[in-house]
Amino acid sequence: MNINEFQTWIGEFYKQRGWTKYGPFIRMGFLAEETGELARAVRAIEIGRDRPDETEKAEGEQRRELIEELGDVLGNIILLANLYDLTLEEVMEVHKEKLLKRFQDNE
Numbered sequence: 001m002n003i004n005e006f007q008t009w010i011g012e013f014y015k016q017r018g019w020t021k022y023g024p025f026i027r028m029g030f031l032a033e034e035t036g037e038l039a040r041a042v043r044a045i046e047i048g049r050d051r052p053d054e055t056e057k058a059e060g061e062q063r064r065e066l067i068e069e070l071g072d073v074l075g076n077i078i079l080l081a082n083l084y085d086l087t088l089e090e091v092m093e094v095h096k097e098k099l100l101k102r103f104q105d106n107e
Helices: 003-016 024-046 059-083 088-104
Strands: none
Touching (some): 003 059, 024 059, 059 088
């Protein structure tokens, strides 16, 4: 599946679930929440979780959790892009141009 197909699929799936009814401010809250969960997954991999109420997860389970949380963050980014009629392809291209201009022009 390419990025455009994924963006369309996410938009349709989330719409079926009723998750696209939220505006950009609420969506940003969801993105912040998912970013925190991603940070927790990265921490578990990199330095561990030193809590007596949590059991240590196997490496494969940690990797799976990292992938899932990255997907949750990406899903929320896609919904934000959709709210503003942007494609991820457009976002990627503009970001690439910005980086190339910023760093290639200064070398």
